[in-house]
Structure formats: C-alpha cells, structure tokens
Amino acid sequence: MPSHILIAHDLRDTADMALCRATQLAKQFNAKLTILHVLDPSKSSQEHEQARQSLDTSLTKYAPAGTQLLIRTSSKPSETVLQEVSELGCDLLVLGGHHQRHDFFSGTSLDRIARNCPVPLLLVARNDFRPYERALAAIDFSLCACSALGQAYRLLPETAELHALHVFEPTKGTPKQVEAQLATQKALIAQLIKDESLNYPENGPTLSHSIEQGGIMRCLQARLKSNRTELLVLGSHGRSALSQALLGSLAQHFLHKAPCDIYVVR
Template sequence: MTGHILIAHDLRSTADLALRRATQLARQHGARLTLLHVFDPKLSQGERERIEQSLDHSLTQFAPPGSQLRLIQGKPAEGVLEQVQQSGADLLVLGAHHQRHELFSGTTLDRIARRCPVPLLLAARDEDSAYRSAVAALDFSLCACTALHQACLLLPSEASIHALHVFEPQKNAAIAEAELRTQRALIDQLIHDEALRLPTTAPQLSHEVKVGSILRTLQDYINRQQPQLLVLGSHGRSALSQALLGSLAQHFLHKAPCDVYVVR
C-alpha cells in the first residue's frame, strides 16, 4: 500500500511533470505527498527565498491539499536518501533527465537508484491520468518478482501489466530448445503463483516468453506496444551485490522511453 509519496524536485519543468504524476498517485491511493528540494548551502538567503516561492507555487498549482514542502541543504543524492528514511516515504518520484548538467543526472541518479530503500518512479511522460498499461521485465530473481508484485499494487484495477521474460539461447540448438520449454513452464508457474498472492482489485496480468537479448527485446516491445510504465528490478538477473545497480535498470533510467518503476 502506498501511504506516503516523496517527490524530489530540482526546479526543472520535468520535475513539475513528476509532481503531477505523484499527485495522481497520491489521490489514487489516498496517500500523503511531500515535495522535497535539496539546495546548495552556498546559496544566498535571497536565492533560497526565490526557490521556496517557486516550489510553493508548484505545490499550490499541482499537489493535493495538505501536501508538505520540505527544503534542506546538502548534496542531492545524500539529501534525498536521508529524507526517504526520515520521512517514512514508501515511494520516491523523480523527473526524467535528458542533459548532463541537470541536478539528478549521471552519477547522482545512479546513487539514488542503487541505494533507495523504497520503489523509485522516474516520470518521463507528460501525462497525469492513471496508468493503464505497463510491461515488467521478469526473470527468476526475487528482485524482479518483487518489482512485478509492487507494480500490481501500484496500478489501478482497470490497468494491465504484461510480464515479459526473455530467454537468451545457448549455441547448441537441441539444448536451447529444451531450456526454452523448461523456462516457459517455470514462468507459467511463477505467474500463476504471483496471481494467487494479488488482491482481487489487482490489474490484469499477462505474460510471455520471448527469445533474444533482453535489452533489444524489451526495447522492441516498448517501441511496438507503447506502455506507459516499465517495471524493473534494480539488479535483476545479474549477480551484482545489493550496493550496485543492474545494467538494465541503469540503461532505462538514463534513457527512459516511458515512466520507469524500479524496485530493489
């Protein structure tokens, strides 16, 4: 259940886009919303006051009544992660970035994503209606399964989520065909078990297994089907430690084709 949403705002227009998405989700779930800005300690008092006025305007224009504004000083990644912990938020929302000079670009976004203890939603679409369609990259990792489950709880009942498992075959054709049959059976069972865990109000859940490379296959699906949301485990099928960010999640966070929902 989403009860408290933290939206980290960096004064860009895409951050207002993220605020609109956070507002939609807050209203859908009856959740509290806190708008956070981390400012440079070197800023003058006048600059801080102008930032506060700008953010207060965004909060008044987009956020539901009762939403809070919080300004702290420090480094962006550390400040955001600290506030996630202290505020008790269960969802962090950021705006997608497209240029290197922006506040949440590059390593700052990576630091937040790899250490964020709650699901992270990167808003890339200029849209604030409820989600209707999502695709989830699914493998046999606990992380990917958790991401699928959390997404099913996030989306409204009238939405649909398509779980996509990509099988990368061996060179030996006979072995590859046997492995493909096995993986299809395992994914069928996994989805069946997951559906039993979901409430009756969960969105429609479908699945398939495709053969190919995970990145290209997922990108092709997104290009064809145009889902509003991409659901990823933060370190999925790789053997990376909890401290690292999986290459698939990292790729789509930096080149978001739609909104991206990342779960550890």
C-alpha cells in the same frame, strides 16, 4: 500501496511532471504527499529565495491540499533525499526524468539514489497524468523481479494491463536443444506467474506474460515500442543474469534515457 509519497523536486520542468504524477497516485491511494527540495549551499541567498518562490508556485498549481513542503540545504542532494525517505517513513520516492545534465541534481545523484533507495522509485518521463493503463515488467526467477511484479500489480488500477516479459538467451546447442530449453523456460515462467499471482489482491490489473528469445535490451525496447507502454517495471537487486544486467548498463540506460515512466523496486 503507498501511504506516504515523497517527491524530490529540483525545479526542472520534469520535476513538475513528476509532481503531477505523484499527485495522481496520492489521490488514487489517499496517500500523504511531501515535496522535498535541496538547496545548493553554493548559490546566493537571492537564488535560494527564487527557488522557494518557484516551489510555492508548483505547490499551489499542482499539489493537493495538505501537501507538505520541506526545504533542506546540502551539498550532497542524493544523501539528503535518501535520509528524508527513511526519516519520514515514506514508501514511494518520485523523481523527474533526467534527459539533460543538471548542475546540482545530476545523473550521478540519480544513480546513487537508484542504487540505495530503500523503497520503490518512480522516475517520471511522460507528460501524461491519467492513471496508468499499460505496464511492462521485466521478469526472471529472482526474488527481486518477483517483488517488483507484485509491487507493480498493487500500484496499477484495475483497468490497467500488466505484462511480464521474460527474455531467454539460450546456451549453445543444436536447434532441437534450444527448442527444448525454450519449452522448459515457458513452463517455468508460467508456473512462476501462477504461484506469484496467488499472493496478489483479488481485484487488480489484467496480468499476462510472454517469453522472447534474444538480447535483453533489444527485446525490452521492441516491446516498449510495440505496446505503447507507459510504465516499465524493473527489479534492482537480484542474482540471475537478468537482474545483474539491470544493475548495470541496462538500468543506467533506462534511467537516463527513459522511454516511459520507470518503476524500480529493490
């Protein structure tokens, strides 16, 4: 799992939350941690100096010893972040949640990063930095969803619980036909989880799964609430109905109104 974590810090309160979570993961995996800040070229030199001082404070207060601080200047922060991910060879990108509009590192930048990030993206929305205990993964039959489940399994500590949820939306038919479709889906998902788990490390979180019938958004929101989920795991590229939905309004909804931390895997 992660050996080099990059956190894009934009000076908001949630960026320090993200730094605390990145620090916890860096310690968990003995990983290198780098903080990146992109200066807005339209700001004054005094504002740039204030930004540097703020970053130094966050680095001293929250980051482990040996953390590297990178400061770049660009009018396209999302492109700079993605470039640094590639050039530094990072394998996890961490951002703070975007509950409010930000003048420079806006929601549009977040969308662009989520669509193009070559490594898993962790969006931090919770002010709690203990190791994760409860995670929910949206699962379908796409390679991307399976990859996301496997990445989450490796990210979570052995004491955690990882639940894979498949949302089944039946085609039109009689109640008996729908029941038969549901039975088929249950068998297929059970076999999928069994096959995928053969590739997982021997020691890992407790893995469970279930199938629910209904709309994707409603089912995920209900499960997130009822299980007090701390981490939602989503695959970002796939061709099934679920994956296509995750690429569109569903992904935007959870990224911009995150009810918990969001882990997005390509």
